Amino acid sequence: MSTSKAEATTPVNGSLTRQRRTYSIGELARMFEVTPRTIRFYEQEGLLAPERRGQTRIYHEKDRVRLKLTLRGKRLGFSLAEIREVIEMYDAMPDGNARQLKRLLEILADKRNNMERQLEDIRLMQRELDDVEMRAREVLERLGQD
Amino acid sequence: MSTSKAEATTPVNGSLTRQRRTYSIGELARMFEVTPRTIRFYEQEGLLAPERRGQTRIYHEKDRVRLKLTLRGKRLGFSLAEIREVIEMYDAMPDGNARQLKRLLEILADKRNNMERQLEDIRLMQRELDDVEMRAREVLERLGQD
DNA sequence: GACGACGTTGACGTTAACGTAAAGTGGTTG
DNA sequence: CAACCACTTTACGTTAACGTCAACGTCGTC
Numbered sequence: 494m495s496t497s498k499a500e501a502t503t504p505v506n507g508s509l510t511r512q513r514r515t516y517s518i519g520e521l522a523r524m525f526e527v528t529p530r531t532i533r534f535y536e537q538e539g540l541l542a543p544e545r546r547g548q549t550r551i552y553h554e555k556d557r558v559r560l561k562l563t564l565r566g567k568r569l570g571f572s573l574a575e576i577r578e579v580i581e582m583y584d585a586m587p588d589g590n591a592r593q594l595k596r597l598l599e600i601l602a603d604k605r606n607n608m609e610r611q612l613e614d615i616r617l618m619q620r621e622l623d624d625v626e627m628r629a630r631e632v633l634e635r636l637g638q639d
Numbered sequence: 640m641s642t643s644k645a646e647a648t649t650p651v652n653g654s655l656t657r658q659r660r661t662y663s664i665g666e667l668a669r670m671f672e673v674t675p676r677t678i679r680f681y682e683q684e685g686l687l688a689p690e691r692r693g694q695t696r697i698y699h700e701k702d703r704v705r706l707k708l709t710l711r712g713k714r715l716g717f718s719l720a721e722i723r724e725v726i727e728m729y730d731a732m733p734d735g736n737a738r739q740l741k742r743l744l745e746i747l748a749d750k751r752n753n754m755e756r757q758l759e760d761i762r763l764m765q766r767e768l769d770d771v772e773m774r775a776r777e778v779l780e781r782l783g784q785d
Numbered sequence: 786g787a788c789g790a791c792g793t794t795g796a797c798g799t800t801a802a803c804g805t806a807a808a809g810t811g812g813t814t815g
Numbered sequence: 816c817a818a819c820c821a822c823t824t825t826a827c828g829t830t831a832a833c834g835t836c837a838a839c840g841t842c843g844t845c
Contacts, residue, residue, distance in 0.1 A: 519821065529822085534803060548810075548823055562767065565760050570716045572801075583771055591782055594775050601768050601775075608761050608768075614711050615754050621708065622754075625729055626747050629740050636737055665791065675792085680833060694793050694840080718831075 516552040524557075525564055535563060539577050569611065571604075579604075662698040670703075671710055681709060685723050715757065717750075725750075 518529045535541050536550075540563050543550040552560075559580065566576040582589070582597040589597070664675045681687050682696075686709050689696040698706075705726065712722040728735070728743040735743070 517821080518823095528804080530805085531803065533823090538802090550822085565764060567802095568716065568757065568760050569764060570714065574801090579771075586774060586778055589775075589778065591779060594779050594782075597775050598772060601772050605765070605768055608765055611714065611757065611761060614714050615757060618711060618715060619751070619754055622747050622751055625725075626744060628732060629735075629743050629747075632732055632735065633737060633740050636740075663791080674834080676835085677833065679793090684832090696792085713832095720831090 514553055516557060518550050518552070521552055521557065521560060525560060527564070532560065535560070535573070538573050540573060540580060569608075660699055662703060664696050664698070667698055667703065667706060671706060673710070678706065681706070681719070684719050686719060686726060715754075 516524075518532055522529045522532055532541065536543065541552075541556055541559055543552045543556050545551065562580075563573070563576050567573075579597075579600060582593060582600070585593060586597070662670075664678055668675045668678055678687065682689065687698075687702055687705055689698045689702050691697065708726075709719070709722050713719075725743075725746060728739060728746070731739065732743070
C-alpha cells in the first residue's frame with residue numbers, strides 16, 4: 494500500500510452539457526491506476542457487468558461508479574466478496590423481500606462498526622506516528638549539534 | 640473482515656502494583672483472538688522476538704505492545720513487511736544515522752497520507768451506507784403497508 | 786505411568802487478488 | 816497491405832498470510 498493520488502472523479506464535461514457517457518477498459522484502467530486485468534477480474538467476480546459491443550466491453554457511468562466504490566472498499570480492507578454482497582443486495586433492493594432487506598441492514602451495521610473501529614485505529618495510529626516522529630527529530634537534532 | 644470486539648488492553652493488575660509481566664503464546668493468542676500459529680508466523684517475519692526459556696517462548700509487555708500495534712496496522716491495511724520496516728527503524732533509532740532517520744520520516748509521512756486518505760474514504764463510505772440504509776428502510780416501509 | 790493440556794519445529798496446503806504469457810480479433814493509418 | 820494498436824479469452828504463475836497436520840517434548844495430576 495504505497496502513496497498515490499489519483500481519484501478519477503467525474504470528468505469535467507469538456508464541450509457539451511451531457512456527453513462522454515462511455516469508457517473503454519483501458520481508459521477506466523488509466524483513470525483509476527489499475528490494470529485492465531484487474532477490471533476484468535472484478536467483472537469475473539461479479540462486481541461489474543459492462544455492456545458488450547460484440548466482444549469488447551463498454552463501460553458507462555454506472556460501471557465507473559461501481560469501480561470507484563469497489564476500489565474505495567478495497568482501500569478500507571473489504572474483500573471483493575464482501576463488496577459484491579453489498580452491491581448485489583443493493584441491486585436487488587427494489588423488489589427485495591423483507592428478509593433480504595433486513596439482512597442488508599445487518600451487513601450495513603456491521604460495516605458501520607468496522608468504520609468506527611477504523612476511525613479509532615487511525616486516531617491511535619496517528620498518535621503513534623506523532624510520537625515516533627518526535628523522537629526521530631530529537632535524535633536528528635542531536636546528530637546536527639555534535 | 641467480520642465484526643468482533645476484543646482489543647486486549649492493559650491487564651487490570653489484580654493484586655500487586657506491578658506484576659504479571661510475562662505471557663505464554665496461548666495467552667497472547669486468546670487475548671487478541673488470533674492463533675498461536677499467527678504469532679509464530681509474525682516472529683518468523685521479524686515482527687516479534689520473544690525471549691526463550693529453553694524451547695518455549697516467553698512474551699513480555701514489549702512483545703504484547705508490538706503485537707497490538709501489528710494487528711492494528713493490519714486492520715488499517717498495512718502489509719506485514721511495511722509494519723516490520725517501521726518497527727525495525729524504530730528499534731534502530733537511538734544509533735540511527737541521519738539517512739536512516741530521514742528515510743523513517745519519509746515512511747511516516749507516507750503512512751500519514753494513507754491515514755488521511757482513509758479518513759476521507761471512511762467519510763464517503765459512511766455517506767454511501769447512510770444512503771443505502773435509507774432506501775432499504777423506505778422499501779421496508781412500503782412492504783409493511785401493502 | 787498414562788493422560789491431557791500446552792508447547793515446539795518442519796512441511797505442505799489454501800485462498801484472495803491479481804500478474805503474465807500465448808494466441809487470436811478488429812480497426813486505422815502510413 | 817502491412818504494421819500497429821487496443822481489445823479479447825484461456826490458462827498457468829505468484830505472493831501474502833496464514834491453516835493444517837505430523838511427530839515430538841514437558842509438565843501437572845489422577
